[in-house]
Amino acid sequence: MGTFKMYREFSRISFQRSAAYRFDVWTRIAGNIMFLFMWGFIWYALYLGKETVEGVSFPSMLGYIMISQALQGIHSAGTQLWEIQERVRTGDIAMEMLRPYDYTTRILFSDLGSIFFYILTAVLPLYTVLFLVLKPAVSLTFAQVGLFIISAVLGYLIRFCIEMTFGLFTFWLIETGGVEDVFYFSISLFSGSLVPLWFFPAWLEQVARYLPFQAIFFTPNSIFVGQLTGPGIFIALLNQAAWLLISFLILRLVWHRASAKIVIQGG
């Protein structure tokens, strides 16, 4: 229990740090909302003159992009891939490794602190207003919302493990341009963050279904807009749990190897 208290302290500190740098929070949410409106107009234009496409109507698509954009905003409050790469490259990570805690767990708890602040002060109030004003079609039964939250948390943890793993590749690569681009491309397309998988061509949808990225945004989003119902939800949640386990094990393995192979440039 003592260790948990220590990690919780990291969350508290980063919560306070976010509160101190409130300007960052405002600019980040401003950008987020601008992209929400951009995608809103794009989907509106795509749907013009069409009732439903692939069985999905515009109001429910609007719900999809809104929740997707909200989740992306929440994810953006955490440590980004380039920050991890920078810490490896500058050798700052070595100082952290000397300390009596597990580095990846420490980062996770710090991120949870800043994410909590971001949800509380920016995402939740703003998106509540937007949902009330724009009235997208969403299925907000009590159970559905609960399952959505579980799914969103699982999605976040999967993303954390994958992003961290990609970041740790810096230990072997020194220069990471290509790795970064593979990660960002996959997370923007295969996660369903911009275009839901049901609009993909069949073969590409099959590819996306077998990748872990769909578990990050597509699953929680689908639950939220009610495209995923009944037993389908539980299968999807199990799928997420499996991906979380796999990506967590890979992260631990890579972390184990990386700490054995540390190369510090400069000092």
Add this chain to the structure above:
Amino acid sequence: MVKSLIRGIVMYLYMVDASIRAQLQYRYAFVMNILGWAMTYAGTAVTMWVLLFSFGALDGWVFWELIFLFALAVLSWGVCMIFFFHFRSLDQYIVNGTFDRFLVRPVHPFFHFMAMKFDVGALGQFLFSIAAVGLAYSNLNLHWTWQWAVFLGAVIGGSLIQGGLLVAISAVAFWTTRSERLYWVIMWPLKNLMNYPLSIYPRLVQLLVVFILPFAFVNYLPALILLEKTGRIFAPFWGALSPLVGGIFFWLCFRFWLLGLDRYKSTGS
């Protein structure tokens, strides 16, 4: 006059040479950087393709037209990047107090800062956009004659407009010492917005990008002429005005930068 112009050009070339050699020192990083940029844009193109797969067209724009619109913006962004991209980090120089060195040398500070980097990473933008424009050109069965002049004008005007905004944003740092955030709040969303046809956005946004921050002249308006699309709002000839608009906008941004420079007080240290 002519003498100082020649002196300026010679000096610029000398500094460009130094900058390119510096960037070529890390071969692997150099190649990855270029491939990375090209891949990022190809990724956006793939997203557009997926987006249009079930829907066919976006407000009358089919896939290759959309790609052309996007690639035209990337092409002029590439040209702009070569000359002006490092203005984004001008605030770093001001915060660290290293901007002062641009003031004490016998060259104009704007020119000196501009010549400091000749970003060869922009080859990635060219790699993607030239391939994409070429593919769009053949897939749309275009046969340009005089339109090549409009195309060239759009590239020049587009680089001036985007470069102008980069310069103007960097100038804010003369007052506030911080400006990079503005890039992410103003320019980044604006650039993304313009990757899709302007007609899908509300009138207010259209007026903004035509008359205030003239990004419509970067790709949308020229594309209307070049793809022979009849805009419902804008007469096609607007697109031919890109170089003119770019010139004026850049000049205004440059004046704003000079105004900031006058106000500049070193952070010392």
